[in-house]
Amino acid sequence: MKNKINAVVLACSVGLCSADVFAVEEGGLRLSGSGFLTVGLGKMLGGDRATVVDFNCPCFTSDYAQTGVYDGRGGVQWRPDTRLGLQGRAELADSGLSFTAQAVARGANGGQGDVQWAYGSYLLNDSTSIQLGRKRLPMFYYSDTQDVGFALPWTHLPPQLYGWEAVNYNGVNLLHRSTWGQWGATLNVLAGREHLRDSGYWKIYNGQHSRTDVNWDNIVGADLTLVRDWFETRFVYIQSNTVRSNPTGVWNGVTYTPSPDPYLNGKVTRQRIYSAAFNVDYADWLMLSEFLYIARPGAAFEDTAQLVALGNRIAPNWQAMVTLSRYQGKAVTALGGDPLAQEGHVSRSLTVRRDLSPTSAIKVQFDSQKDRGGPRWIPRFGNARLLTLSYDRVF
Amino acid sequence: MRGLLFILALSMVAPAVVAEDLVVIVNPKSGVSQLTREEVVDVFMGRNRQLPSRLTALPLDLPSSTAEREQFYRQLTGRSLAEINAYWARLMFTGRATPPILVSGQDESLLMVMDNRSAVAYVSRSRVNAQVKVVYEVGGK
Numbered sequence: 001m002k003n004k005i006n007a008v009v010l011a012c013s014v015g016l017c018s019a020d021v022f023a024v025e026e027g028g029l030r031l032s033g034s035g036f037l038t039v040g041l042g043k044m045l046g047g048d049r050a051t052v053v054d055f056n057c058p059c060f061t062s063d064y065a066q067t068g069v070y071d072g073r074g075g076v077q078w079r080p081d082t083r084l085g086l087q088g089r090a091e092l093a094d095s096g097l098s099f100t101a102q103a104v105a106r107g108a109n110g111g112q113g114d115v116q117w118a119y120g121s122y123l124l125n126d127s128t129s130i131q132l133g134r135k136r137l138p139m140f141y142y143s144d145t146q147d148v149g150f151a152l153p154w155t156h157l158p159p160q161l162y163g164w165e166a167v168n169y170n171g172v173n174l175l176h177r178s179t180w181g182q183w184g185a186t187l188n189v190l191a192g193r194e195h196l197r198d199s200g201y202w203k204i205y206n207g208q209h210s211r212t213d214v215n216w217d218n219i220v221g222a223d224l225t226l227v228r229d230w231f232e233t234r235f236v237y238i239q240s241n242t243v244r245s246n247p248t249g250v251w252n253g254v255t256y257t258p259s260p261d262p263y264l265n266g267k268v269t270r271q272r273i274y275s276a277a278f279n280v281d282y283a284d285w286l287m288l289s290e291f292l293y294i295a296r297p298g299a300a301f302e303d304t305a306q307l308v309a310l311g312n313r314i315a316p317n318w319q320a321m322v323t324l325s326r327y328q329g330k331a332v333t334a335l336g337g338d339p340l341a342q343e344g345h346v347s348r349s350l351t352v353r354r355d356l357s358p359t360s361a362i363k364v365q366f367d368s369q370k371d372r373g374g375p376r377w378i379p380r381f382g383n384a385r386l387l388t389l390s391y392d393r394v395f
Numbered sequence: 396m397r398g399l400l401f402i403l404a405l406s407m408v409a410p411a412v413v414a415e416d417l418v419v420i421v422n423p424k425s426g427v428s429q430l431t432r433e434e435v436v437d438v439f440m441g442r443n444r445q446l447p448s449r450l451t452a453l454p455l456d457l458p459s460s461t462a463e464r465e466q467f468y469r470q471l472t473g474r475s476l477a478e479i480n481a482y483w484a485r486l487m488f489t490g491r492a493t494p495p496i497l498v499s500g501q502d503e504s505l506l507m508v509m510d511n512r513s514a515v516a517y518v519s520r521s522r523v524n525a526q527v528k529v530v531y532e533v534g535g536k
Contacts, residue, residue: 036484100490121490126444126451131490144489151484175490177443182433184442186491227442229433283473317475355477358459394484 038149040081048382058384062156064163067200068108079107096123149392158325165201209254286311300337344372419531441492454495470534
Protein backbone atom coordinates (compact mmCIF):
# COMPACT_ATOMS: atom_id res chain seq x y z
CA MET A 1 0.00 0.00 0.00
CA LYS A 2 2.82 2.32 0.90
CA ASN A 3 4.45 1.68 -2.44
CA LYS A 4 1.20 2.47 -4.19
CA ILE A 5 0.88 5.81 -2.42
CA ASN A 6 4.50 6.65 -3.13
CA ALA A 7 3.99 5.77 -6.74
CA VAL A 8 1.09 8.17 -7.03
CA VAL A 9 3.02 10.88 -5.20
CA LEU A 10 5.98 10.37 -7.47
CA ALA A 11 3.80 10.29 -10.53
CA CYS A 12 2.55 13.73 -9.65
CA SER A 13 5.98 15.07 -8.96
CA VAL A 14 7.27 14.14 -12.39
CA GLY A 15 4.28 13.94 -14.64
CA LEU A 16 1.60 16.50 -13.94
CA CYS A 17 -0.51 14.00 -12.04
CA SER A 18 -2.21 12.47 -15.04
CA ALA A 19 -3.43 8.92 -14.79
CA ASP A 20 -1.12 7.74 -17.55
CA VAL A 21 2.14 8.43 -15.79
CA PHE A 22 4.25 5.43 -14.99
CA ALA A 23 5.88 5.28 -11.58
CA VAL A 24 7.11 2.50 -9.33
CA GLU A 25 9.21 2.29 -6.22
CA GLU A 26 11.19 -0.75 -5.20
CA GLY A 27 13.93 -1.06 -2.65
CA GLY A 28 14.44 2.67 -2.31
CA LEU A 29 14.79 3.18 -6.06
CA ARG A 30 12.00 5.24 -7.59
CA LEU A 31 11.45 4.96 -11.32
CA SER A 32 9.02 7.16 -13.15
CA GLY A 33 8.17 8.15 -16.67
CA SER A 34 6.05 10.66 -18.51
CA GLY A 35 5.89 12.19 -21.92
CA PHE A 36 4.60 14.82 -24.27
CA LEU A 37 3.12 14.87 -27.73
CA THR A 38 2.60 17.59 -30.28
CA VAL A 39 0.80 16.92 -33.53
CA GLY A 40 1.41 19.96 -35.68
CA LEU A 41 -0.22 20.61 -39.02
CA GLY A 42 0.63 23.53 -41.26
CA LYS A 43 -0.20 24.97 -44.64
CA MET A 44 1.60 27.69 -46.53
CA LEU A 45 -0.92 30.34 -47.49
CA GLY A 46 1.40 32.31 -49.73
CA GLY A 47 4.63 34.19 -50.12
CA ASP A 48 7.53 34.62 -52.51
CA ARG A 49 7.87 31.70 -54.90
CA ALA A 50 11.44 30.68 -55.65
CA THR A 51 13.88 27.85 -55.28
CA VAL A 52 16.18 28.86 -52.45
CA VAL A 53 19.13 26.60 -51.71
CA ASP A 54 17.20 23.37 -52.32
CA PHE A 55 13.90 24.43 -50.79
CA ASN A 56 10.80 25.05 -52.87
CA CYS A 57 9.68 28.35 -51.35
CA PRO A 58 7.71 30.14 -49.98
CA CYS A 59 9.40 28.81 -46.84
CA PHE A 60 8.86 29.28 -43.15
CA THR A 61 11.42 27.86 -40.73
CA SER A 62 9.66 26.83 -37.54
CA ASP A 63 12.61 25.02 -35.94
CA TYR A 64 16.09 26.02 -37.06
CA ALA A 65 17.97 23.49 -34.94
CA GLN A 66 16.05 20.54 -36.44
CA THR A 67 15.64 21.84 -40.02
CA GLY A 68 11.90 22.15 -39.43
CA VAL A 69 10.81 24.01 -42.56
CA TYR A 70 7.35 24.44 -44.06
CA ASP A 71 7.73 24.95 -47.78
CA GLY A 72 5.59 25.70 -50.75
CA ARG A 73 4.93 22.20 -51.99
CA GLY A 74 1.30 22.66 -51.14
CA GLY A 75 -1.05 20.67 -49.02
CA VAL A 76 -0.96 20.16 -45.31
CA GLN A 77 2.47 19.44 -43.85
CA TRP A 78 2.97 17.69 -40.53
CA ARG A 79 6.70 17.12 -40.16
CA PRO A 80 8.16 20.43 -38.95
CA ASP A 81 6.30 20.73 -35.62
CA THR A 82 5.24 17.17 -34.80
CA ARG A 83 7.13 15.38 -32.04
CA LEU A 84 6.82 12.79 -29.34
CA GLY A 85 8.94 12.86 -26.22
CA LEU A 86 9.42 10.33 -23.47
CA GLN A 87 11.16 11.15 -20.27
CA GLY A 88 12.23 8.99 -17.38
CA ARG A 89 13.67 9.60 -13.97
CA ALA A 90 15.36 7.33 -11.46
CA GLU A 91 15.75 8.56 -7.94
CA LEU A 92 17.50 6.98 -4.99
CA ALA A 93 15.25 7.66 -2.03
CA ASP A 94 16.53 10.03 0.66
CA SER A 95 19.93 10.36 -1.03
CA GLY A 96 19.46 13.50 -3.11
CA LEU A 97 20.65 11.53 -6.14
CA SER A 98 18.62 11.25 -9.33
CA PHE A 99 19.10 10.56 -13.02
CA THR A 100 16.89 12.04 -15.71
CA ALA A 101 16.69 11.36 -19.44
CA GLN A 102 14.53 12.49 -22.33
CA ALA A 103 14.31 11.20 -25.88
CA VAL A 104 12.40 12.95 -28.64
CA ALA A 105 11.22 11.65 -32.01
CA ARG A 106 10.48 14.35 -34.55
CA GLY A 107 8.67 14.56 -37.82
CA ALA A 108 11.42 16.91 -38.99
CA ASN A 109 13.93 14.07 -38.63
CA GLY A 110 11.73 11.45 -40.26
CA GLY A 111 10.56 10.16 -36.90
CA GLN A 112 14.04 9.32 -35.65
CA GLY A 113 14.53 9.69 -31.94
CA ASP A 114 17.47 11.23 -30.18
CA VAL A 115 18.43 11.88 -26.58
CA GLN A 116 18.04 15.53 -25.70
CA TRP A 117 18.64 15.25 -21.99
CA ALA A 118 20.57 12.75 -19.87
CA TYR A 119 21.89 14.06 -16.62
CA GLY A 120 22.52 13.11 -13.05
CA SER A 121 21.63 15.45 -10.23
CA TYR A 122 22.79 15.61 -6.64
CA LEU A 123 21.03 17.79 -4.11
CA LEU A 124 23.73 19.50 -2.05
CA ASN A 125 21.17 21.10 0.27
CA ASP A 126 17.57 22.34 0.16
CA SER A 127 18.41 25.11 -2.28
CA THR A 128 21.43 23.96 -4.27
CA SER A 129 22.00 21.06 -6.64
CA ILE A 130 24.81 20.06 -8.96
CA GLN A 131 24.00 18.39 -12.26
CA LEU A 132 26.23 16.53 -14.68
CA GLY A 133 25.49 15.27 -18.15
CA ARG A 134 23.70 16.39 -21.30
CA LYS A 135 21.31 19.29 -20.94
CA ARG A 136 19.72 22.09 -22.90
CA LEU A 137 21.73 25.27 -23.33
CA PRO A 138 19.68 27.82 -21.38
CA MET A 139 20.04 30.55 -24.01
CA PHE A 140 16.38 31.51 -24.04
CA TYR A 141 13.41 31.70 -21.70
CA TYR A 142 11.76 28.68 -23.32
CA SER A 143 14.97 26.76 -24.11
CA ASP A 144 14.35 24.10 -21.48
CA THR A 145 10.92 23.29 -22.80
CA GLN A 146 11.20 24.09 -26.48
CA ASP A 147 10.01 20.60 -27.41
CA VAL A 148 7.06 20.52 -24.99
CA GLY A 149 4.35 22.21 -27.03
CA PHE A 150 1.87 22.15 -24.15
CA ALA A 151 4.18 24.48 -22.19
CA LEU A 152 4.40 27.02 -25.02
CA PRO A 153 1.93 29.76 -25.88
CA TRP A 154 2.63 29.25 -29.60
CA THR A 155 2.37 26.37 -32.10
CA HIS A 156 6.10 26.87 -32.61
CA LEU A 157 8.65 29.17 -31.06
CA PRO A 158 9.25 32.51 -32.81
CA PRO A 159 12.07 31.52 -35.18
CA GLN A 160 13.62 34.97 -35.34
CA LEU A 161 14.84 34.51 -31.78
CA TYR A 162 14.80 30.76 -31.16
CA GLY A 163 17.28 29.63 -33.77
CA TRP A 164 20.91 28.76 -33.43
CA GLU A 165 23.29 26.02 -34.50
CA ALA A 166 23.54 24.24 -31.13
CA VAL A 167 20.89 23.92 -28.42
CA ASN A 168 22.42 21.32 -26.09
CA TYR A 169 25.71 20.82 -24.29
CA ASN A 170 27.56 18.21 -22.26
CA GLY A 171 28.87 19.48 -18.99
CA VAL A 172 28.18 20.45 -15.44
CA ASN A 173 25.95 23.06 -13.86
CA LEU A 174 25.26 24.34 -10.38
CA LEU A 175 21.70 25.42 -9.65
CA HIS A 176 20.93 27.61 -6.64
CA ARG A 177 17.58 28.99 -5.51
CA SER A 178 17.18 31.72 -2.92
CA THR A 179 15.37 34.93 -2.13
CA TRP A 180 16.68 38.44 -2.61
CA GLY A 181 14.40 40.61 -0.55
CA GLN A 182 10.94 40.13 -2.04
CA TRP A 183 12.33 38.42 -5.14
CA GLY A 184 12.62 34.71 -5.76
CA ALA A 185 15.98 34.10 -7.43
CA THR A 186 17.36 31.14 -9.38
CA LEU A 187 21.01 31.21 -10.41
CA ASN A 188 22.41 28.58 -12.74
CA VAL A 189 26.12 28.42 -13.60
CA LEU A 190 27.32 26.05 -16.30
CA ALA A 191 30.43 24.82 -18.10
CA GLY A 192 30.89 22.26 -20.84
CA ARG A 193 31.16 21.69 -24.56
CA GLU A 194 29.13 20.57 -27.55
CA HIS A 195 30.45 18.69 -30.57
CA LEU A 196 27.61 18.46 -33.05
CA ARG A 197 27.84 16.41 -36.22
CA ASP A 198 25.62 17.39 -39.11
CA SER A 199 23.94 20.47 -37.64
CA GLY A 200 20.31 20.83 -38.69
CA TYR A 201 20.61 24.59 -38.52
CA TRP A 202 23.18 24.80 -41.30
CA LYS A 203 21.15 22.61 -43.66
CA ILE A 204 18.79 25.56 -43.98
CA TYR A 205 21.61 27.74 -45.28
CA ASN A 206 23.77 25.17 -47.09
CA GLY A 207 21.18 22.72 -48.39
CA GLN A 208 19.44 19.63 -47.15
CA HIS A 209 22.26 17.40 -48.40
CA SER A 210 25.01 19.49 -46.90
CA ARG A 211 26.85 18.61 -43.76
CA THR A 212 28.21 21.02 -41.21
CA ASP A 213 29.95 19.95 -38.03
CA VAL A 214 29.93 22.41 -35.17
CA ASN A 215 32.22 22.39 -32.16
CA TRP A 216 31.57 24.62 -29.18
CA ASP A 217 34.40 24.28 -26.68
CA ASN A 218 35.04 25.94 -23.35
CA ILE A 219 31.39 26.82 -22.87
CA VAL A 220 30.99 28.92 -19.74
CA GLY A 221 27.86 30.78 -18.74
CA ALA A 222 25.17 31.61 -16.27
CA ASP A 223 21.51 32.46 -16.19
CA LEU A 224 19.68 34.35 -13.47
CA THR A 225 15.91 34.37 -13.06
CA LEU A 226 14.17 36.82 -10.74
CA VAL A 227 10.46 36.60 -10.06
CA ARG A 228 8.11 38.64 -7.95
CA ASP A 229 4.39 38.10 -8.09
CA TRP A 230 3.31 39.01 -11.65
CA PHE A 231 6.74 39.99 -12.98
CA GLU A 232 9.59 37.72 -14.06
CA THR A 233 12.92 38.61 -15.59
CA ARG A 234 15.79 36.50 -16.79
CA PHE A 235 19.35 37.32 -17.83
CA VAL A 236 21.78 35.04 -19.64
CA TYR A 237 25.43 35.16 -20.54
CA ILE A 238 27.17 32.29 -22.33
CA GLN A 239 30.50 32.26 -24.11
CA SER A 240 32.33 29.60 -26.05
CA ASN A 241 35.05 28.98 -28.56
CA THR A 242 33.33 27.98 -31.76
CA VAL A 243 34.52 26.29 -34.92
CA ARG A 244 32.58 24.76 -37.75
CA SER A 245 33.60 22.68 -40.73
CA ASN A 246 31.92 21.46 -43.90
CA PRO A 247 33.41 18.09 -44.74
CA THR A 248 33.28 17.15 -48.41
CA GLY A 249 31.69 13.78 -49.05
CA VAL A 250 28.56 11.86 -49.90
CA TRP A 251 25.88 12.71 -47.38
CA ASN A 252 22.39 11.27 -47.68
CA GLY A 253 23.27 9.90 -51.08
CA VAL A 254 24.37 13.19 -52.57
CA THR A 255 27.91 14.42 -53.08
CA TYR A 256 28.44 17.63 -51.20
CA THR A 257 31.22 20.04 -52.06
CA PRO A 258 31.01 23.02 -49.76
CA SER A 259 31.78 26.56 -50.73
CA PRO A 260 34.11 28.04 -48.15
CA ASP A 261 32.73 30.39 -45.55
CA PRO A 262 35.06 33.39 -45.75
CA TYR A 263 34.48 34.41 -42.17
CA LEU A 264 33.91 31.45 -39.95
CA ASN A 265 34.57 28.14 -41.66
CA GLY A 266 37.46 26.29 -40.02
CA LYS A 267 38.36 29.26 -37.84
CA VAL A 268 38.06 29.22 -34.10
CA THR A 269 36.12 32.26 -32.97
CA ARG A 270 34.82 33.24 -29.60
CA GLN A 271 31.14 33.93 -29.31
CA ARG A 272 29.47 35.80 -26.51
CA ILE A 273 25.75 35.32 -26.11
CA TYR A 274 23.67 37.81 -24.15
CA SER A 275 19.94 37.50 -23.68
CA ALA A 276 17.31 38.99 -21.42
CA ALA A 277 13.60 38.37 -20.91
CA PHE A 278 10.98 40.50 -19.18
CA ASN A 279 7.59 38.88 -18.70
CA VAL A 280 4.39 40.09 -17.08
CA ASP A 281 1.43 37.91 -16.11
CA TYR A 282 -1.10 40.28 -14.56
CA ALA A 283 -4.79 39.47 -14.18
CA ASP A 284 -5.87 38.26 -17.62
CA TRP A 285 -2.99 39.90 -19.46
CA LEU A 286 0.34 38.43 -20.53
CA MET A 287 3.28 40.33 -21.89
CA LEU A 288 6.38 38.49 -23.06
CA SER A 289 9.55 40.11 -24.27
CA GLU A 290 12.96 38.67 -25.02
CA PHE A 291 16.15 40.09 -26.48
CA LEU A 292 19.24 38.39 -27.87
CA TYR A 293 22.65 39.66 -28.88
CA ILE A 294 25.49 37.45 -30.07
CA ALA A 295 28.89 39.04 -30.50
CA ARG A 296 31.78 37.28 -32.18
CA PRO A 297 35.08 39.06 -31.64
CA GLY A 298 37.03 38.52 -34.83
CA ALA A 299 34.06 37.76 -37.07
CA ALA A 300 32.43 40.13 -39.54
CA PHE A 301 28.86 40.04 -38.27
CA GLU A 302 26.80 39.95 -35.10
CA ASP A 303 23.27 38.73 -34.38
CA THR A 304 20.43 40.70 -32.85
CA ALA A 305 16.92 39.35 -32.25
CA GLN A 306 13.90 40.46 -30.28
CA LEU A 307 10.36 39.36 -29.59
CA VAL A 308 7.42 41.11 -27.98
CA ALA A 309 4.10 39.37 -27.36
CA LEU A 310 0.84 40.49 -25.82
CA GLY A 311 -1.74 37.94 -24.73
CA ASN A 312 -5.11 37.89 -23.05
CA ARG A 313 -7.18 35.17 -21.42
CA ILE A 314 -10.22 36.02 -23.45
CA ALA A 315 -12.47 33.45 -21.75
CA PRO A 316 -12.05 30.49 -19.42
CA ASN A 317 -9.59 28.10 -21.10
CA TRP A 318 -9.11 30.44 -24.08
CA GLN A 319 -6.07 32.61 -24.72
CA ALA A 320 -5.18 34.87 -27.62
CA MET A 321 -1.73 36.26 -28.28
CA VAL A 322 -0.13 38.55 -30.85
CA THR A 323 3.63 38.30 -31.31
CA LEU A 324 6.18 40.37 -33.16
CA SER A 325 9.66 38.92 -33.59
CA ARG A 326 12.64 40.25 -35.49
CA TYR A 327 16.09 39.03 -36.47
CA GLN A 328 18.78 41.28 -37.93
CA GLY A 329 22.40 40.50 -38.69
CA LYS A 330 24.78 43.39 -38.10
CA ALA A 331 27.91 43.84 -40.20
CA VAL A 332 31.19 44.58 -38.46
CA THR A 333 32.60 46.76 -41.20
CA ALA A 334 36.02 47.10 -39.57
CA LEU A 335 36.46 43.38 -40.16
CA GLY A 336 35.12 43.38 -43.72
CA GLY A 337 31.46 42.80 -43.02
CA ASP A 338 29.12 44.00 -45.78
CA PRO A 339 26.14 45.98 -44.39
CA LEU A 340 24.18 45.15 -47.55
CA ALA A 341 24.68 41.42 -47.21
CA GLN A 342 23.11 40.80 -43.83
CA GLU A 343 20.24 38.44 -43.04
CA GLY A 344 17.08 40.00 -41.64
CA HIS A 345 13.44 39.05 -41.20
CA VAL A 346 10.44 39.92 -39.09
CA SER A 347 7.43 37.82 -38.22
CA ARG A 348 4.00 38.77 -36.95
CA SER A 349 1.76 36.09 -35.54
CA LEU A 350 -1.66 35.64 -34.02
CA THR A 351 -2.21 32.59 -31.82
CA VAL A 352 -5.39 31.30 -30.21
CA ARG A 353 -5.08 28.57 -27.58
CA ARG A 354 -7.88 26.46 -26.17
CA ASP A 355 -7.13 24.24 -23.17
CA LEU A 356 -9.10 21.05 -23.65
CA SER A 357 -8.18 19.58 -20.27
CA PRO A 358 -5.56 20.15 -17.57
CA THR A 359 -3.12 18.19 -19.76
CA SER A 360 -4.07 18.97 -23.35
CA ALA A 361 -4.63 21.95 -25.60
CA ILE A 362 -5.16 22.92 -29.22
CA LYS A 363 -3.70 26.02 -30.83
CA VAL A 364 -4.21 27.82 -34.11
CA GLN A 365 -1.60 30.28 -35.34
CA PHE A 366 -1.19 32.55 -38.33
CA ASP A 367 2.34 33.76 -39.15
CA SER A 368 3.31 36.44 -41.62
CA GLN A 369 7.04 36.66 -42.23
CA LYS A 370 8.73 39.48 -44.13
CA ASP A 371 12.24 39.24 -45.49
CA ARG A 372 14.36 42.21 -44.42
CA GLY A 373 17.70 40.93 -45.68
CA GLY A 374 20.10 43.31 -47.37
CA PRO A 375 20.15 43.43 -51.21
CA ARG A 376 23.26 41.24 -51.33
CA TRP A 377 22.03 38.74 -48.72
CA ILE A 378 22.03 35.11 -49.91
CA PRO A 379 20.10 32.84 -49.43
CA ARG A 380 17.00 35.01 -49.63
CA PHE A 381 14.03 32.97 -48.46
CA GLY A 382 11.58 35.81 -49.01
CA ASN A 383 8.17 36.46 -47.52
CA ALA A 384 5.85 33.73 -46.28
CA ARG A 385 2.41 33.31 -44.76
CA LEU A 386 1.71 30.19 -42.74
CA LEU A 387 -1.28 28.74 -40.91
CA THR A 388 -0.59 26.08 -38.26
CA LEU A 389 -2.76 23.97 -35.99
CA SER A 390 -1.40 21.95 -33.11
CA TYR A 391 -2.68 19.45 -30.59
CA ASP A 392 -0.47 19.31 -27.51
CA ARG A 393 -0.63 16.84 -24.69
CA VAL A 394 1.45 15.83 -21.71
CA PHE A 395 1.06 12.42 -20.14
CA MET B 396 -45.26 34.53 -10.78
CA ARG B 397 -42.63 37.27 -10.81
CA GLY B 398 -41.08 35.72 -7.71
CA LEU B 399 -40.98 32.32 -9.38
CA LEU B 400 -39.27 33.79 -12.44
CA PHE B 401 -36.74 35.52 -10.19
CA ILE B 402 -35.91 32.25 -8.41
CA LEU B 403 -35.68 30.47 -11.76
CA ALA B 404 -33.34 33.14 -13.13
CA LEU B 405 -31.24 32.99 -9.99
CA SER B 406 -30.96 29.23 -10.20
CA MET B 407 -29.64 29.55 -13.75
CA VAL B 408 -26.76 31.85 -12.80
CA ALA B 409 -25.90 30.34 -9.42
CA PRO B 410 -23.37 27.49 -9.39
CA ALA B 411 -24.81 24.06 -8.84
CA VAL B 412 -22.51 23.51 -5.86
CA VAL B 413 -21.48 26.43 -3.73
CA ALA B 414 -17.70 26.22 -3.35
CA GLU B 415 -16.54 26.18 0.24
CA ASP B 416 -13.88 28.64 1.40
CA LEU B 417 -10.35 27.28 1.29
CA VAL B 418 -7.65 28.07 3.82
CA VAL B 419 -3.92 27.37 3.91
CA ILE B 420 -2.81 25.48 6.99
CA VAL B 421 0.50 24.68 8.67
CA ASN B 422 1.65 22.80 11.73
CA PRO B 423 1.37 24.95 14.91
CA LYS B 424 5.04 24.17 15.60
CA SER B 425 6.15 25.58 12.24
CA GLY B 426 6.70 29.00 13.81
CA VAL B 427 4.53 30.59 11.11
CA SER B 428 1.63 32.78 12.21
CA GLN B 429 0.46 33.99 8.82
CA LEU B 430 1.44 34.05 5.14
CA THR B 431 0.80 36.65 2.50
CA ARG B 432 -0.68 35.75 -0.88
CA GLU B 433 2.75 36.24 -2.45
CA GLU B 434 4.34 33.84 0.04
CA VAL B 435 1.68 31.20 -0.62
CA VAL B 436 2.21 31.60 -4.38
CA ASP B 437 5.98 31.27 -3.90
CA VAL B 438 5.60 28.05 -1.90
CA PHE B 439 3.10 26.33 -4.20
CA MET B 440 4.69 27.51 -7.47
CA GLY B 441 8.16 26.44 -6.35
CA ARG B 442 9.63 29.93 -6.48
CA ASN B 443 10.72 30.11 -2.86
CA ARG B 444 10.03 27.37 -0.35
CA GLN B 445 11.57 29.09 2.66
CA LEU B 446 8.96 29.96 5.27
CA PRO B 447 9.27 33.11 7.43
CA SER B 448 10.43 30.84 10.25
CA ARG B 449 13.34 29.64 8.00
CA LEU B 450 11.87 26.15 7.65
CA THR B 451 11.78 24.74 4.12
CA ALA B 452 8.13 24.30 3.21
CA LEU B 453 6.72 20.99 2.01
CA PRO B 454 3.64 21.98 0.00
CA LEU B 455 0.88 19.41 -0.54
CA ASP B 456 -1.45 19.26 -3.53
CA LEU B 457 -4.85 17.61 -3.82
CA PRO B 458 -5.52 15.37 -6.83
CA SER B 459 -6.20 17.24 -10.06
CA SER B 460 -9.65 15.67 -10.21
CA THR B 461 -10.79 17.59 -7.13
CA ALA B 462 -12.72 20.82 -7.37
CA GLU B 463 -10.68 22.24 -4.47
CA ARG B 464 -7.47 22.11 -6.47
CA GLU B 465 -8.95 23.99 -9.41
CA GLN B 466 -10.50 26.50 -6.99
CA PHE B 467 -7.25 26.94 -5.06
CA TYR B 468 -5.08 27.81 -8.06
CA ARG B 469 -7.79 29.84 -9.75
CA GLN B 470 -8.28 32.01 -6.66
CA LEU B 471 -4.61 32.17 -5.77
CA THR B 472 -3.06 32.82 -9.18
CA GLY B 473 -5.94 33.47 -11.54
CA ARG B 474 -4.75 30.56 -13.67
CA SER B 475 -6.50 27.38 -14.75
CA LEU B 476 -5.11 23.93 -13.96
CA ALA B 477 -3.97 23.62 -17.57
CA GLU B 478 -1.93 26.80 -17.17
CA ILE B 479 -0.50 25.55 -13.88
CA ASN B 480 0.48 22.28 -15.55
CA ALA B 481 2.05 24.15 -18.46
CA TYR B 482 4.02 26.17 -15.92
CA TRP B 483 5.34 22.99 -14.26
CA ALA B 484 6.08 21.36 -17.59
CA ARG B 485 8.51 24.22 -18.18
CA LEU B 486 10.28 23.94 -14.85
CA MET B 487 10.27 20.51 -13.37
CA PHE B 488 12.04 18.45 -15.98
CA THR B 489 15.18 20.54 -15.73
CA GLY B 490 15.29 20.18 -11.97
CA ARG B 491 14.82 23.94 -11.59
CA ALA B 492 11.85 23.38 -9.30
CA THR B 493 9.71 20.53 -8.04
CA PRO B 494 5.91 20.64 -7.85
CA PRO B 495 4.04 20.12 -4.58
CA ILE B 496 3.64 16.57 -3.29
CA LEU B 497 0.38 14.92 -4.24
CA VAL B 498 -1.81 13.59 -1.44
CA SER B 499 -4.90 11.46 -1.79
CA GLY B 500 -7.31 14.00 -0.31
CA GLN B 501 -7.98 16.51 2.40
CA ASP B 502 -7.82 13.89 5.16
CA GLU B 503 -4.26 13.02 4.19
CA SER B 504 -3.40 16.72 3.94
CA LEU B 505 -4.54 17.23 7.52
CA LEU B 506 -2.67 14.18 8.77
CA MET B 507 0.56 15.24 7.09
CA VAL B 508 0.31 18.81 8.39
CA MET B 509 -0.39 17.56 11.91
CA ASP B 510 2.60 15.22 11.60
CA ASN B 511 5.14 17.42 9.82
CA ARG B 512 6.36 20.88 10.90
CA SER B 513 7.21 21.80 7.28
CA ALA B 514 4.00 20.73 5.58
CA VAL B 515 1.77 23.39 4.02
CA ALA B 516 -1.64 22.47 2.62
CA TYR B 517 -4.94 23.93 1.51
CA VAL B 518 -8.19 22.50 2.84
CA SER B 519 -11.82 23.50 3.15
CA ARG B 520 -12.39 25.73 6.14
CA SER B 521 -14.79 23.21 7.69
CA ARG B 522 -11.96 20.64 7.86
CA VAL B 523 -9.76 22.78 10.09
CA ASN B 524 -9.14 21.37 13.55
CA ALA B 525 -7.23 22.47 16.65
CA GLN B 526 -4.08 20.62 15.60
CA VAL B 527 -3.42 22.79 12.56
CA LYS B 528 -3.03 26.53 12.16
CA VAL B 529 -4.71 28.66 9.49
CA VAL B 530 -2.15 31.07 8.00
CA TYR B 531 -3.93 32.29 4.88
CA GLU B 532 -7.50 32.58 3.65
CA VAL B 533 -7.66 31.78 -0.04
CA GLY B 534 -9.67 34.33 -1.93
CA GLY B 535 -9.77 36.57 1.13
CA LYS B 536 -9.06 40.28 1.03
